[in-house]
Amino acid sequence: MLSLLVLVSACAPVEEQPLRVGTFLWPGSEPLFLARDLGYLDDGSIRLVEYSSLGEVDRDFRNGRIDAVSVTLDMALQLQQQGFEPRIVLVMDYSHGADALLARPEVRRLEELRGRRVAVEARSVSTYLLGQALAKAGLSPSDIEIRPLPSDQHEHAYASGQVDAVVTFEPFVSRLRARGAHELFDSSHLPGELVDLLVVREDVLEESPERVRHMLQAWFQALRHLAEHPADAVTRMSPRLDTSPEELASMLELLRHPTLEENHALLHPPSSPLLGPAHRLQGFMLERGLLEEPVRPERLLDVRSLEVLEEVR
Structure with missing residues (x-):
């Protein structure tokens, strides 16, 4: 059996x-x-x-x-x-604009990121976009205060005043824009x-x-x-x-x-x-x-x- x-x-x-x-x-x-x-x-x-x-x-x-x-x-x-x-x-x-670096209204230009707190997801393509944006403004990562944060925490970090700028992607870009953030740089500047x-x-x-x-x-x-x-x-x-x-x-x-x-x-x-x-x-x-x-x-x-x-x- x-x-x-x-x-x-x-x-x-x-x-x-x-x-x-x-x-x-x-x-x-x-x-x-x-x-x-x-x-x-x-x-x-x-x-x-x-x-x-x-x-x-x-x-x-x-x-x-x-x-x-x-x-x-x-x-x-x-x-x-x-x-x-x-x-x-x-x-x-x-992505032709769906990834972006956004900042508070008082940060009007990329050059004004110097000394600011910037949220970005660590070890992600957002660090590349941030690097290209900083280079365009003649800045380096050492000129800003990078705050490594997962993408699902970006909106809260901005709303609670923890950061001055955020590098993120849709749908978070639209959510941050609705909270008053404006774009300083996006992926349309990096075609392909x-x-x-x-x-x-x-x-x-x-x-x-x-x-x-x-x-x-x-x-x-x-x-x-x-x-x-x-x-x-x-x-x-x-x-x-x-x-x-x-x-x-x-x-x-x-x-x-x-x-x-x-x-x-x-x-x-x-x-x-x-x-x-x-x-x-x-x-x-x-x-x-x-x-x-x-x-x-x-x-x-x-x-x-x-x-x-x-x-x-």
Whole structure:
């Protein structure tokens, strides 16, 4: 009887766990949730895991609690250096104004940041935007007082008077603007530099390529819905961001989601347009101690899943 039970147990199918995808509050990644809402994304195959800050989602990817993650380019470079074998399977968006440095009304120019308290999420692409803004004003990080704070604490820090300026991203930019803050510098001054990516562990990509393809297919279906039915799309997406459909529509105007064809070019070394920004960002990170040694950004790029999508499109 015991041997029969063992035989039955051995023959029973093992239930596959869904691919766990970490996200943070950012309008650029909302098409993933739109895809789920529209039924394009199978919750049994792909599980979206929501985090309140970039630091949290980065931590859980490193700890193996999630299999894929929506991250910025700098975080992908850090993951590569630390041996986590990340693979970029999708360029989700470019920020053209959705990331910004905002300050109190009395701080009228970048030069007036000298000696001021500036909140920024540590080890994030916001430090790059801050560095470029300071350089434009002839300032260095030592000329300001940097307050490392997670993005979900930026609004409170500003409202409570703890900081004079904040480097953050939507929807927090709009919330700070509503509290009287004004922009001194934003990502529109850095065209093509601030990019958000979908990164998958190499072992997960090898073991579950069909799930990755399913997620990418759902992404592009959601983008098509956004383009063809924008009012319906922003109405569906805005509640999670705690904003109105009109406000979300304005935020999305500050982003650009590359098409399938553009993604194919972006993820195809050695001619990828992504490599120039990656090397410039790497130089900045090495200079600031955010990377210990140079990495090979071209090894991050993995176009295989997109190539299959093109075949079945």
